Amino acid sequence: MPSRLESELKQARPFARKSEEALVSIMRTAAILDHVFQDGLRAFGITPTQYNVLRILRGAGKDGLCGREIGERLVSKVPDVSRLLDRMEDLGLMTRERDPDDRRHVTARVTPKGLKILIDAEPTLRTIEERHTGTLSAGELKDLVEALDAVRTSQR
């Protein structure tokens, strides 16, 4: 019997190895989650990456963070933080201020408008989270997180 994933992808032939299926499964699940989050956030006028930045800036508080640090904290790295922040600044979600002590640094801070979006989007995102993890027990979630930790840790 074909696996769940093999059916979803209408695969002509089965996966050669469970490890192959596992990696494809991670990527496909992430692609689906990304679409779901994109849909959910559309009503608030922001993308998943922008949402991620807002969360990071909220975590940094009023000290803010410079662009490089934001880039390091992103779940999905982007090689163009400058223009990502340009767009968010245009939307009024954050402000930028050049650091007087080190004029190379530009400190980014979330605005009240940005914070409001985080608060407003919370119920929507919580619903998505529950919908997609609701059938998993605490132990299964723990094992899942640990297995993914192991996948990210490359050997050698």
Next chain:
Amino acid sequence: MPSRLESELKQARPFARKSEEALVSIMRTAAILDHVFQDGLRAFGITPTQYNVLRILRGAGKDGLCGREIGERLVSKVPDVSRLLDRMEDLGLMTRERDPDDRRHVTARVTPKGLKILIDAEPTLRTIEERHTGTLSAGELKDLVEALDAVRTSQR
């Protein structure tokens, strides 16, 4: 103690729930895998999506597949199969032929050049696969795949 993922993302505050961490973990792991595959495939001049198309076309054999069917089988859906195939045709990786029975259909078939890339890239991809799943037991892999199946299945 902060979790592995919290450290990676230098999070100021811990995840509120394990289910939240699990979803972020899936997306981050996929982002890292995507980069790794992108790097690995660069030497062969193709992207992960193009590699995916080549695999799909190899699976379809000499009957080929139309664009819509390719789109349905992609791990990460793209809303522009036409131009994806345009580029692959330009690279000589596949051919397109309008179906005489139903002239709306365009049948795509992998070329020998495309097949050769699949064969040549195999050891590289196998190494990546082993590097990222080598520490997981057969049982852990099975549980991982099942947990991800459950995440993709939204309730309600």
Next chain:
DNA sequence: TGACAATACATGTTATGACATGTAATTTGA
């Protein structure tokens, strides 16, 4: 201290993604 390296960000360019719309071919049903 002053040349060189490193850092942080900005910008230019090209490719790809997203979204809406257009077009040709086929199917459907009054």
Next chain:
DNA sequence: TCAAATTACATGTCATAACATGTATTGTCA
């Protein structure tokens, strides 16, 4: 049978991603 709907693909347009390169500022050390 033929107008309308559907299907499959193509195209236009704009936004974003990817990649290389440029520029201003600071750090380092001979």
